[in-house]
Amino acid sequence: MLRLDGIDAGYGNVQVLRGLSLEASPGEVLCVMGRNGAGKTTMLRAIMGQVKLTAGNITLDGARVDGLPPHRAPRQGIGYVPQGRRLFGPMTVAENLEIGLMTRGKGAATRERVLELFPRLRERLGQVSATLSGGEQQMLAIARALCLEPQVLLLDEPTEGLQPSMIALIRQTVTALKATGVATVLVEQRVEAVLSMADRVAFVENGAVAELVAAAGLAADAPQFRRYVGV
Amino acid sequence: MAAVLALTAVGLSLVFGVMRVVNVAHGEFFMLGAVAAWFVTSWMPGPPWLGFVATLLLAPLAVAAVAALADRLVLKRLNYDPEATIVATIGLLYILQQAALSLYGPDARPVPAPFELRLQLPWFGYSGYKLFVVAAAGLVLLAVWLIMTRSRIGLVMRATQIDRPTAQAFGIDVDRVYAGVFAMGAGLAAIAAVLIVPIQQAHYLMGGDPLLLSFIVVIIGGLGSLRGTLVAALLIGLSDGVISVFYAPTLAKILATLFVALVLVFRPQGLFGAKA
Known part of the structure; x- marks a missing residue:
């Protein structure tokens, strides 16, 4: 299990993450949504060790992975598909x-x-x-x-700019990975993609998780999408 | 000349290509290779070829070790910042130069060639050792090309060159790659020096010319482009040799510098470099 416990992180004097906490269990697809600048990509980069934490900790199956040099995170079993x-x-x-x-x-x-x-x-x-x-x-x-x-796969906006057939292929892949026990953390902005893949959805605002809900309880016109993503 | 220049310039180009570090101390690694050659051949008993073989193995390793140490102690601490490393390698240049002056002395000293052979062609004679230098440099360059394009080490180096953070996200220890590349670049300069020192002499100030010509070559060829470096080394090496023999070495340097200026004006990325 990947666990982020009250992490703070940022770039220089700019703090982006403020006490963000999350968990992703094996075989789970956890979607992370939020407006631009909410801290989604910074969270993924913090997990990968590319952004240093100033507070909190990150563990994978109970072992600390924060503080390791950036090349060690993948060796612990964390795969990363960066934005772009x-x-x-x-x-x-x-x-x-x-x-x-x-x-x-x-x-x-x-x-x-x-x-x-x-x-x-x-x-x-x-x-x-x-x-x-x-x-x-x-x-x-x-x-x-x-x-x-990987035990944990981090995907940063994988459907961005893709045609529907490709999005369907990514959905199939994520579903196949779920069956193999891989925990997937998916940063995504498309509501329909989130609803078709996610088990839970974390809405991030100002560098912290504002709301964490089961995807099954969300409709396409749920107020959270308007409030936290603006769609 | 062209073959040895190609070796030296490929080392400089490799360091810039992978690490984005302009290594102003590169000529001093060349000088250290020549000085190491003198020490090894002076102390090594037996025929000259034995000392030469020992030098060819030991000098590049010793110089590579010095470079790896410099990487750890200096460049890594600067986080390989492009501007700061230029200043740092200028400092390294003087440290290495003065260390050589203190330990080796101010005299130029000869290093014996491993064999004496003169090939008598119908219209002129030619040094067999010089042909050996061309062949040896060609073999080393072929090895570098094979390492870069066909080996896992080369794949890791190219990945680091293309995108450092993504390379790290795939478990590549970039600091280790940088130390290895810096050592490899210095080692290539040292091999070049070991090959050329029986024709020239070992001297603590001999690093200036190879540095200048290497910069000329990599600018003309395109910074970071191995193919461009080889073509430019051939061009500059041959023209430098011909003009130096028939006119004057100074004229050769003036023309090479003029050529660099023209390249910078009309094709700033070099003949084979990619546009920024």
Whole structure:
């Protein structure tokens, strides 16, 4: 289980997270919603060790992961799909996957399992990743993170700018991961995507969780969406 | 000249490409390689080739170790800030230069070639050792290319070069990569020095020319571009050699600098560099 306990974090003198607490259990999809600047991406970056905490702690299965150097978080089993994909653009699809496999993956078996989830990538293994379509790039970003065999997967706005068929594919993937016991923390702005994937939804405002509700109890026109996301 | 310059410049280009550090002390790593060559060949008993082989192994390792130490003690503490590291490597340049002056002395000292061979061609004779230098430099450059494009280490280095935070998010220890790349860059300069020192001499001020020419080469070739560095090294190395022989070494440097100025004006990213 990933647990964030009263974390404060920010950039220089600007504090972004203010006592944020959350938990994501194995096999759960926890969606995090909030307006721009609410602290969603900073929270993910804090989990990855890319932003230092000034208070609170982050644990994975009871072991502290905050305070570790940034390259240690993935070794503990945390996979990250950053906003904007951040692929290694000049590298091929196969090389991007290889980077994912280096740290924790189980070699060919992991790669095979990932390529079964995204068969289109198998056809493009030798292609330079910067030349893929937006949807294929997102597939690759998720596939690369899955090559880490993560216990926890952090997805930052994975459906941004994608066509409906690609969003459906991402939904299928998240559902498949849920069945394997991976805890998914999904930062998302699309209400329909959230409602179709989430078990629980955390609404973040001013760097803290303002409301945490079960997704089953939310309708598309729920007041929380208007209040915390503005849609 | 071109082959040795290519080796030195590839080291500089590699450090800039991966770490975004402009290493002003790069010429001093070249000088340390030459000085180390003198020490090893002076102390090594037996025929000159034995001392040369020992130097070729030991000098780059020793210089790489000095560079890795400098990375840990200086560059890492500056968080590899591009501006601060320029100032820091200028300081490192003087530290290494003065350390060599103190330990090695002000004299230029010869290092024997591993073998004496003159190839007599129909129209002129040529030093067999110089051809060996070209072949050896070519082999080292091929090894660097294979490491960068075909090995896991190269993959990790390229990932770090492209996107440092994302590389970290995939478990790559960027500090370790940086230390390795800085050591590798210095090691390449040291190999170049070991190869060239039997033709020149080891001297504590010998780092200036290779540094200037390496900068010229990487600017013309495109900072961080290995292919561009090789082409530019060939261009500058050959023209420097020909102009120095038939006219004057100073004229060769003036023309090379003029060429750099033209490249900076008309193609600032270099001949093979990507546009910013």
